[in-house]
Amino acid sequence: MSDVTEIRVSGATGYDIRIGRGLVAEVREALPENAKKVLVVHPPTLQKEADTLRESLLSEREVLLAEIPDAEQGKRIEVASFCWQIMGQADFTRTDAVIGFGGGAVTDLAGFVAASWLRGVKVVQVPTTVLGMVDAAVGGKTGVNTAEGKNLVGAFWAPHVVLCDLDLLASLPRNEAVAGYAEVVKAGFIRYPEILDIIEADPERATDVGSDEFRRTIELAIRMKADIVGEDFRESGVREHLNYGHTLGHAIEHAERYQWRHGAAVSIGMMFAAELSRLAGRLSDAAVDRHRAVLESLGLPTTYRIGAWKQLLATMQRDKKARAGMLRFIVLDDIAKPTVLQAPDESLLYAAYLEVAEDPQPPIRTTTSL
Numbered sequence: 001m002s003d004v005t006e007i008r009v010s011g012a013t014g015y016d017i018r019i020g021r022g023l024v025a026e027v028r029e030a031l032p033e034n035a036k037k038v039l040v041v042h043p044p045t046l047q048k049e050a051d052t053l054r055e056s057l058l059s060e061r062e063v064l065l066a067e068i069p070d071a072e073q074g075k076r077i078e079v080a081s082f083c084w085q086i087m088g089q090a091d092f093t094r095t096d097a098v099i100g101f102g103g104g105a106v107t108d109l110a111g112f113v114a115a116s117w118l119r120g121v122k123v124v125q126v127p128t129t130v131l132g133m134v135d136a137a138v139g140g141k142t143g144v145n146t147a148e149g150k151n152l153v154g155a156f157w158a159p160h161v162v163l164c165d166l167d168l169l170a171s172l173p174r175n176e177a178v179a180g181y182a183e184v185v186k187a188g189f190i191r192y193p194e195i196l197d198i199i200e201a202d203p204e205r206a207t208d209v210g211s212d213e214f215r216r217t218i219e220l221a222i223r224m225k226a227d228i229v230g231e232d233f234r235e236s237g238v239r240e241h242l243n244y245g246h247t248l249g250h251a252i253e254h255a256e257r258y259q260w261r262h263g264a265a266v267s268i269g270m271m272f273a274a275e276l277s278r279l280a281g282r283l284s285d286a287a288v289d290r291h292r293a294v295l296e297s298l299g300l301p302t303t304y305r306i307g308a309w310k311q312l313l314a315t316m317q318r319d320k321k322a323r324a325g326m327l328r329f330i331v332l333d334d335i336a337k338p339t340v341l342q343a344p345d346e347s348l349l350y351a352a353y354l355e356v357a358e359d360p361q362p363p364i365r366t367t368t369s370l
Contacts (some may be wrong), residue, residue: 121159274287
């Protein structure tokens with residue numbers, strides 16, 4: 001396949017990420033040679049494409065489809081159990097494989113199903129959204145949500161290979177592509193400022209899935225994650241930097257019962273983290289203003305309900321990123337200089353939240369003529 005960018009994730013669990021166009025055709029070669037049975041996990045919106053993928057693989061393998069609910073509704077233990085049931089009834093062995101064919105929630109779920117079946121079978125990730133390509137499918141984190149929070153149950157399980165077919169993004173609604181692009185913006189803030197430069201030059205071109213600018217920012221975001229994951233697969237060190245904006249972002253998703261797009265919540269989370277960095281004496285006013293300008297130029301939200309703070313704080317305190325009961329936030333000393341702020345005072349957190357809180361609506365007043 002011509003014009004393919006290949007990025008290697010190093011380490012003991014190393015794998016390749018391929019970025020280009022028409023890469024769905026490579027799924028057959030990407031599967032392990034000894035995999036005789038394959039489960040394709042996909043959302044309802046990709047039923048036709050999943051059928052086509054299945055047909056392309058049938059000459060050499062038994063291929064089963066598992067249609068799961070769209071978005072975060074698919075990341076439930078009951079859905080994982082449904083997939084395990086299919087695999088059990090088909091007698092899947094340790095040499096068989098799973099394909100995650102969908103957005104970030106689908107690849108998270110498919111990875112978790114693969115990691116837990118017989119203590120681990122191969123998974124090939126074929127992300128079909130911006131979020132899936134730059135975040136969920138490429139890092140080896142898998143999991144499901146619970147009533148108590150997001151991704152509290154899961155496993156680290158490296159994919160066999162990741163195929164990022166940019167052609168699959170052509171039919172994405174623009175608002176979904178932009179929401180997923182928040183993770184690309186994050187890469188600009190914590191590692192590659194070139195991404196911010198590209199956005200500032202022309203936000204429309206940067207988020208046009210057919211443009212060279214879009215591809216460049218996608219590749220930079222994936223390269224950042226590949227480098228960090230290769231160095232720290234299990235998040236014992238530098239990988240924690242990838243959580244920039246996610247502590248509050250996950251709490252917002254929980255408060256919204258996962259009806260919000262992940263990127264929209266993380267956008268607010270990054271704005272909060274920037275304000276927290278500033279109030280902690282680490283980040284300049286200009287860098288905080290740059291956050292707001294970049295995010296708002298893309299139409300991403302930067303504020304949230306002022307009355308939600310207590311609920312958000314309680315959820316953050318249960319977050320998997322907390323250590324020994326202490327909250328930890330990724331903050332910035334400058335653009336592309338992330339660090340950890342541990343156990344910040346609650347008053348500091350609240351002050352930062354006030355900077356991103358929407359003003360409460362004034363009461364409606366009526367007047368009576370005497």
